Structure formats: C-alpha cells, structure tokens
Amino acid sequence: MVKKVFKIQGMHCTACAMDIDGELEDTEGIKESNTNYAKQLSEIIFDPGKVSEEKIRDIIKGLGYNATY
Amino acid sequence: MTINFWTIFLTGLFTGGLTCLAVQGGLLAATIAQQEEEKLKEKTKLTGNALPVTAFLVAKLIAYTGLGFFLGWFGSFFQISLAFQVLMQFAVVVFMIGTALNLLNIHPIFRYFVIQPPKFLTRLIRRQSKNKNLFAPILLGAFTVFIPCGTTQAMMVLAIGSGSPALGAAILFAFVIGTSPLFFTLGYFAMKLGDSLQQKFMKLAAYSLILLAIFNLNGAIALTGSSFTFENIGSNFWCYLTSCKGNTLGAAVTEAVIEFNAGYYNPSLITVKTNSEVKLNLVNKDGSSCMQSFVIPSLGILRMVQYGTSDIVEFTAPKEVGRLTFMCGMGMYRGVINVI
Secondary structure, three states: OEEEEEEEEOOOOHHHHHHHHHHHHOOOOEEEEEEEOOOOEEEEEEOOOOOOHHHHHHHHHHOOOEEEO | OHHHHHHHHHHHHHHOOOHHHHHHHHHHHHHHHHHHHHHHHHOOOOOOOHHHHHHHHHHHHHHHHHHHHHHHHHHHOOOOOHHHHHHHHHHHHHHHHHHHHHHOOOOHHHHHHOOOOOHHHHHHHHHHHOOOOOOHHHHHHHHHHHOOOHHHHHHHHHHHHHOOHHHHHHHHHHHHHHHHHHHHHHHHHOOOOOHHHHHHHHHHHHHHHHHHHHHHHHHHHHHOOOOOOHHHHHHHHHHHHHOOOOOOOOOOOOEEEEEEEOOEEEOOEEEEOOOOEEEEEEEEOOOOHHHHEEEEHHHOEEEEOOOOOEEEEEEEOOOOOEEEEEEEOOOOOEEEEEEO
16 A cells, blocks of 8 residues: 555535545545645555556546646 | 625525536436436336435525524624624625635635535545435435535625524525526536536636625624725715715704614614713514614624514713714614714
C-alpha cells in the first residue's frame, strides 16, 4: 500500500470531493481516498500492484475533474 | 420580506442544477438504477423515474424544512441581547458574501467558507444510494441534509440568523422548493447540466446570495442604531434634491399604542418631546417571527412581545432633538420616534 497526494482541479463544492472519494473507494485496489475541497487535494491510499496512478487519474478525469500527481 | 423569500427561492432555482446537486442527482440515479434492476427481476412494468424522484424531493423538502425549524430555534437562543443579535446578523452577512465570492471563484481563500461534511456521513449516504429498498429514495432525500453544499450552507446560516423556528423553516422551505424544478428535470432524465450553463447558473446564484446579504446587512446596520440604512440614505438624498420638509410631524405625545401587524407597525411614526417620560403600549396583534422582538437600538431596549400579547416600555426621551428608530429583532420592519 502506498499513499499519494493528487492535486485536483475543477471541484466546485464539497459534494465533488464526496463524488471523487466514493468512486475511488469503489475501485479495486484503492483502500482509502480523502479529498479536501478547500485544499483541492486528494490523499489516496492504494495498492500499486492492482491499480496504477494513471488509472486513478483517469477515474477522476472521468468524473469531470483534472488530477495531477 | 416578500422580496426576501423570492430572492431565496430564486437562489434555489439557480443552484438547482449545480454540481453539488448534480452529485445528489447522481446518487439518486444510482438508487433508481438499483430499483429498476429489481423491477426487471420481478418482471413488473417500468413506471419511469417520476415516482422515485418525487419521493426523493418531497423527503428532502420535509427534512430541510425541519432542519430550518431547528436552526431557527437554535438561533433564537442568540437573541439574548441586542449586541449578540447585531453580531450574529453581521456574521450571517460575512458568511453569505464569502460563499458568493467562492461561487464566483474570486480567490481560493473563500473555499474555506464551505464546510466539508465528515467522511463517515458521506460514506453512509453513498452506501444508502446502493440500497435496493423501495424507501431508498426517501431516505436518501432526507439524508441530503447532511451533505449541504455551499449555497445551502449559506441558507442554513440565514435560518439561524432569523432567530425564529417558523422563519427558519420558511427560509429553507423556499430555498429547497426553488431547487426542485431543475433537480426534478435532471433527475428524471438522469443527466447533468453542461459546463457553460453550470457556470452561468453559478454566477446567478452568487449574485442572488449577494442580494440577500445586502438585505441582511441593511437590517444589521439598522440594529446597531445607525441611521445609515439604504432607505434613509436614499430618502435623505431625495430630500436633498427636492428640498422636502421631511415627514409630517404629529403632536408630541407622552403615551402611545404601537400595534404590530403583519409586516408593519401602526403607527410607524410618533412624536415625543425631548427629555420627556414616554410610555409605549406594545400590542402584538398579528406580528409573527422576528416582529415578536421589539428593539430601540439607540436606547438599548430589547423586549419580547409574543404573538397576541402586549407589553409596556417606558423610557426617557433623549435631551437632543432627533430621530429614534424602533424595529423588529432583525431590523427588517421599522418605525420612527421623532424627538422634538
């Protein structure tokens, strides 16, 4: 398990953070996701053997936000 | 007050399609999808999304109205002194302006005006959206009180500031009713608003929040006893242009009856002599919500006069000629005591 911080762009309110966390935590290989709206950051704990950073970024992108790490 | 509720309703109307509600819509769509699956299994007829969306919205409306009632009741505890009331009204204004500036994306610092709900609540609500239960949309709708977005939080603060359960409930009722048409449409067709349209709605919501904040600021200024309310500045300016003589003054009295009616005082103008003992009989005939507290800011008088009751206020008029303003607990309804 590794912990990585992703920078998120395009969140309009706290519900977006909830959306991102929910979607990520439903993904196989991601243990926990904590998105902070005010800081526009996501702290994600995941298993790099099961899910890649690119895959995480794509999931976030799919929800309509931009993620960089 | 009528304008106020319209502005609240309009704010709701513009925020109805914003991301925060689109997320709620997403959760609702997930719930509906679960039910459709169940229905397919049972081989029953598809009835469309109207029923679950309506159930969700009605539950949401009831939950928020209840929350407004509770917040107004909570706010009523702050009406212990005039200073506290003034402070709270100003805090409401700051919070609303902060929320509006965040919507307008003025500076990242304003993101801190939005309170993020704790993780365990958001997890609970997400889990709820996957429930196959027939009552799932209703529960989900009620649960949305735990994930209010920025604008909703501003309305919640306004409900606290109202200091009255009935008014607090009415504020959130008007707001959620406002959000419903667009939400229903989006929920029914399970879609989101386009980005550019969302931006426009966000701006409109921000502007109506600022408008509401200005209403509140005006009330807060009046509560401090300052005469620099927008109406006064306006009428002074008008008098400067037209060289009007001001309000016609009646004969000076030492005792007067002030009736509280729905939204106005009768009379709203009385005249007293400087340094005289004045006795006011306050009769609350039909004054609900904030009208139940009677305030003369410059004399530091705050009196609770419940609906249908009456009370007596006695004071010594100031030694100087001038105008004393009396008003309700939010500074919304006002009248004048002319000191001659």
